[in-house]
Amino acid sequence: MPAAGAPGSGTAEWYRHFGTVDAPSSSPCYADWSLHIADDPGLIARIDEWPYTKRQPLLMLAAARFLGARVSPYPEFRKFLDGHWDEVARIVLSRATQTNEVGRCATLLPSLAAIASAEGRPLALIEVGASAGLALFPDRYGYEFDDGSSVTRLGPVRFGELPEPPVLRCRTAGPVPLPGSLPEVVWRTGIDLNPLDVQNPDDVAWLEALIWPEQEFRRERLRRAIAVAREDPPLLVAGDLNDQLLSLAGLAPADAALVVFHSAVMGYLSADGRARFRATMQALAQDRGCHWLSNEGETVIIQEDGSAVVPEMDPSRLRGNFLLLHNGRPVAITGPHGQSLDWL
Numbered sequence: 001m002p003a004a005g006a007p008g009s010g011t012a013e014w015y016r017h018f019g020t021v022d023a024p025s026s027s028p029c030y031a032d033w034s035l036h037i038a039d040d041p042g043l044i045a046r047i048d049e050w051p052y053t054k055r056q057p058l059l060m061l062a063a064a065r066f067l068g069a070r071v072s073p074y075p076e077f078r079k080f081l082d083g084h085w086d087e088v089a090r091i092v093l094s095r096a097t098q099t100n101e102v103g104r105c106a107t108l109l110p111s112l113a114a115i116a117s118a119e120g121r122p123l124a125l126i127e128v129g130a131s132a133g134l135a136l137f138p139d140r141y142g143y144e145f146d147d148g149s150s151v152t153r154l155g156p157v158r159f160g161e162l163p164e165p166p167v168l169r170c171r172t173a174g175p176v177p178l179p180g181s182l183p184e185v186v187w188r189t190g191i192d193l194n195p196l197d198v199q200n201p202d203d204v205a206w207l208e209a210l211i212w213p214e215q216e217f218r219r220e221r222l223r224r225a226i227a228v229a230r231e232d233p234p235l236l237v238a239g240d241l242n243d244q245l246l247s248l249a250g251l252a253p254a255d256a257a258l259v260v261f262h263s264a265v266m267g268y269l270s271a272d273g274r275a276r277f278r279a280t281m282q283a284l285a286q287d288r289g290c291h292w293l294s295n296e297g298e299t300v301i302i303q304e305d306g307s308a309v310v311p312e313m314d315p316s317r318l319r320g321n322f323l324l325l326h327n328g329r330p331v332a333i334t335g336p337h338g339q340s341l342d343w344l
């Protein structure tokens, strides 16, 4: 993100960075559009009329896709933007980047299963920053863990029922404690500033638009996960995680092992917000024996002692990845979309 307070050149640089660093490996189309936008002062001036946090490339591109922009050469995309600018602005200003990546369940599953097994109890889950809550169903999806020499399959086989649950594929390395079966989940809830509703077609269309155009496999598994969630929608509480967490945790069944988890959320909080959250997690650990799974990018890691630096880890291993921590202790490096799990 460019520094706030540098309008104009800052936004162009943001799109150039997105087009050269973030997008190329996942979406040649977004890379191409972003680089052209960076060199298009007229469009940058219009984007700069929006509040700073609304200028981010993924939000603007997803809004255009939500409205029907197709993968195309830039001049065609530019024409689309010109014809739909008021609607693009309306979507940008009313929506946020709330990608709900169900693939992340694959990187959380071994830890969840280990907690259930160590506690000898089923799980009660609270996801903070849950979006539509799709990661609250780790017990309902299929998994394929591939360590390069063998594939371990887990998960429900539901012959005759349509649609089938998604199968989440994950490359593994190191001594991943793969479970023999899926953990039992008896209670699942989430908190989000703006929970998305799997029954609402507009919310579902927005979730699909947030997936980068060429990543059809992610859209397909999103659709399958939404079908699973629709069968038994989770309770999602609207509000700030710091305001809602303690009262929600108080509702968890006492005979289940409580786990609070989050992925790709801490970047949205201020440093103060993260410190407050860590203090709440420490209180929940003490009073309730609650477990804490944090799956976040390198810049917002919060460890048990509050530090964000993992001294024993080569920072280059983390670049572009997430770090999974259990109760503040690093346990694995994970692919940001759940595509890999490198156990420490």
Ligand SMILES: C[S@@+](CC[C@H](N)C(=O)[O-])C[C@H]1O[C@@H](n2cnc3c(N)ncnc32)[C@H](O)[C@@H]1O
Residues within 6 Å of the ligand: 096, 097, 098, 099, 100, 101, 102, 104, 128, 129, 130, 131, 132, 135, 191, 192, 193, 194, 239, 240, 241, 242, 262, 263, 264, 265, 268, 269
């Ligand atoms: C990038 S999405 C990730 C969603 C989900 N954790 C996943 O991995 O698929 C981040 C989510 O965090 C939510 N969020 C951000 N700040 C929050 C806060 N202070 N309290 C509750 N939710 C928040 C956003 O609304 C958004 O839905």
